[in-house]
Amino acid sequence: MHVPKILEIKRIIRESSDVKTLICPWDGKSPVPGQFMMIWDFKDEKPMSVSLIDKTNNEIGISIRKVGPFTSRIHKLREGDKLGLRGPYGRGFTIEGHRILAIGGGVGMAPIAALVEEARARDFEVDVIVAARTYDELLFLDRLEKTGARIFTCTDDGSCGFKGFAIDRLKTLKETYDMAMVCGPEAMMKGIFLELEKRGIPGQFSLERYIKCAMGLCGHCCLDNTGWRVCVEGPVFWSHELKMVKEFGEYKRDATGAIRPLG
Amino acid sequence: MHVPKILEIKRIIRESSDVKTLICPWDGKSPVPGQFMMIWDFKDEKPMSVSLIDKTNNEIGISIRKVGPFTSRIHKLREGDKLGLRGPYGRGFTIEGHRILAIGGGVGMAPIAALVEEARARDFEVDVIVAARTYDELLFLDRLEKTGARIFTCTDDGSCGFKGFAIDRLKTLKETYDMAMVCGPEAMMKGIFLELEKRGIPGQFSLERYIKCAMGLCGHCCLDNTGWRVCVEGPVFWSHELKMVKEFGEYKRDATGAIRPLG
């Protein structure tokens, strides 16, 4: 049944100054990296992607950046507080190919962290570009190191690793990859999409749109011109699909359904 | 789903001057002898016990005596006409014991015929008392003979076999049985019940009451004093149960729920 499950927060991890990970027990269907959950704080409900999938301990982690009233409320929660979760929803990443490049920008690292852990556990060869504005905001480095993935950090201010954007770091990587998996701000993803196209590397990109029902009905998250629902056919789309998504990197829709150019 | 299945009557067998058997295809749950079906002729719906269970051909037979408006309409139906069936309902006969005595009076032979066929197919030793007012009304003799059961016919007028009631015939049978299974007018069954009690033979008796829902809800078929529902706990009750059924052989209830002494 698509009804929020009320769970107690088991642990809270402060990942950076504005990102926290909430760990909850989860005995429902196990998410695939890239899928999302609807999080209800009893005042509002928002989609959040899963950053940690621990099948051994039946736990999942949701990493949330403080950006508005909802996420600020979430950041005030303590261990033992309750949250409502429903999901997992949507299509996640398909882990395929021999050599995989994962790219996460900012809190877009959330699904990428879960992805890298799963891909490495299944013994794929994984390189990760971890991008953020500054050193403090680079997420999940400890977890990533444990997986044995090769890590390329990059920061806008050069405070850690490569100085510059993820796209610039990508351009310096001369390796070939069978597959790239990307999550981050859409402008960043658009640039990476074009670069990957140029190099003939298929990519999977996790998109974010305004989501109300998450059940494929309300239509708020439909993409132009295909009409694909981010909550069902997405949130992860492949490069060959994104070629048909006219609005990718251009605009999204607000709560009324009106078009808003990407900032 | 408890919704009538609309079926075409495949064959109609004239069993006697006032009894017909309608054979219908049935791919639903196979009935147990003694269970009943709700028969809908698109004007009314009544419970009828199953007289033939053919699992090979997925057919069931319902034998109906013409006694009122509903059964008269049923008797006018032809092969190819439609009927609605739902069921099977209730608890049927439990075929147990080494030597079985089956007793059927009038159209009460319907479930007994199905029972004898099943018991003989499973190699039980079965004696049958087939009772009716007169020779023409003795039912299912051909089918019974084919089973190899030992048949004792008895007629009120002596036109075939023993002259007298089933109870009288029973009294002349000196054999011992492990189990008796009985269906017929309630007055007849009451007498047989008392005789079987005297001889220490456990019996199973198929009762008839006014049935509306057949789903254990409406309460019209509840028995005094136990409150057992004929449509769920019955229609077949065991001797030790009937000892607690005060109304057995005494009264039943009409469509309003009012008590009517047995005629």
Add this chain to the structure above:
Amino acid sequence: MLDVNLCGVKMRNPTMLAAGVLGITASSLNRVYHHGAGAVVTKSFSLEPNMGYKNPTIVEAPYGLINAMGLSNPGVKSFKKELYKIEDRIPVVASIYGSSPEEFVKVALEVQDIVDMIELNVSCPHAMEGYGATIGQDPQLTFKVVEAVKKACKVPVAAKLTPNVTDIKEIALKAEEAGCDAITLINSLGPAMKIDLKTGKPILSNKFGGLSGPAIKPIAIRCVYEVYEVVEVPLIGVGGITDYKDVVEFLYAGASATQIGSAIFYKGLGVFKRICDDLKVFMKREGFKSINEMVGLAHE
């Protein structure tokens, strides 16, 4: 822990047998009590005997049942004999119906000495014109029936309302104004209908019937929640209860007790005991000491 005092009627738990189900004989009502119900409501009965509708009177729907029994009952004279045979310790609610305040009063006066409460069926969605929902869909008629019975009777009186109205709060307020001691919410929903595809015929002989079962629970919960906000009298919640979670949801919405009907089909007669056992575990886990503490919790 599970006991409930409903308008002075003491029940060992908050699960009552709903009207219209297994309530036509004393034996049946006794049996349901011995299967764990906290109280029993009789089948609705009237002044005169009534045969009800022809079969089919019931058909299954997705997660629900559609029925149009047609208020069959042997009439109050005959039914009184049944009432006398119900065990003394069992809290008995007599569900009664009629087509006028006078008829309701006559029936009520006949039985009030032998029952603990009277429930007015002004809500049956498949009743004959002038009966059941025909009354309960009209605030004035509802008022008159409740007022007349209250004036004539000394036992507590509950009005059972139909959800098949534009505004159930309006009817509930009228029933309360007329003096009812409790309100039962809801009678079956609809009417509803099922058409057979092979013949094109409506399956029920009455064509239309009331929908009960899990399908209607979200509507029943809303009715209880909504009415709880406007009336003071206790509410009895009914509609689609099959497990303890449903009972808790009704209590939170504002019901002081609940009734169970269709679940006997879905879960068997053991449903009462099962719900009570599970409810006790839930209450201990969540720290509730009485049913009363849970009533209306969903309201801010």
Add this chain to the structure above:
Amino acid sequence: MLDVNLCGVKMRNPTMLAAGVLGITASSLNRVYHHGAGAVVTKSFSLEPNMGYKNPTIVEAPYGLINAMGLSNPGVKSFKKELYKIEDRIPVVASIYGSSPEEFVKVALEVQDIVDMIELNVSCPHAMEGYGATIGQDPQLTFKVVEAVKKACKVPVAAKLTPNVTDIKEIALKAEEAGCDAITLINSLGPAMKIDLKTGKPILSNKFGGLSGPAIKPIAIRCVYEVYEVVEVPLIGVGGITDYKDVVEFLYAGASATQIGSAIFYKGLGVFKRICDDLKVFMKREGFKSINEMVGLAHE
């Protein structure tokens, strides 16, 4: 064989996308058509943009869904741009709402040249006071809205009615009297409600929402059957359709076409094509040559 002419609007089959589902962008409406729908109904839109309610706006119920989206839409000016992007060959019904006859007319006039039909949402059970069901529960308000839009517009107008009234026939007759060309039956049922047991809170941010899905089909069928007996205009049946049998049941009850919404959740977007394929097989087997032959067969 499956084609339908609904008030002059030619549809290739009788399965329309229902209002409120996947109807907020042209891309989405085009896609649903390419998945097999015979026509599409837009999400209800209004003069001004509307954010709708906060989440949670949907929760699952037994065999149904409870939603209170809150009529979110970008407003007619913005929505017109979407309408222009819908492929020409697709029959488009614009679902519109407002709080007064004048508002309805303004919205209708903006879009009537670019759609094939207008459906008046006077029935949303979770609308703000003054909108949706608040209108459709009042025969006079319903009359005024329908009359005003009919006078102002040249395209066919359907009134979508709420089942949450004491007598839907009364409302339907008023809508017909006011000149509507078709009646859509039914909007979602209730309102309905779901309370969370751990927190005691109603789950939807709006507390109440409309119930859709298989649970409500028996009510929708009855509404269509009942209204068919009193009005002349064609009916569009909607509520709980998930397979061809449901469509046949609606046609037999009296609907000339049907709408599908929640089934997209239950069965996926392929549901339109699947229903049409199965319907064709059914019609051949039963000897029907057109949809029209099946309409109203359940009536004597």
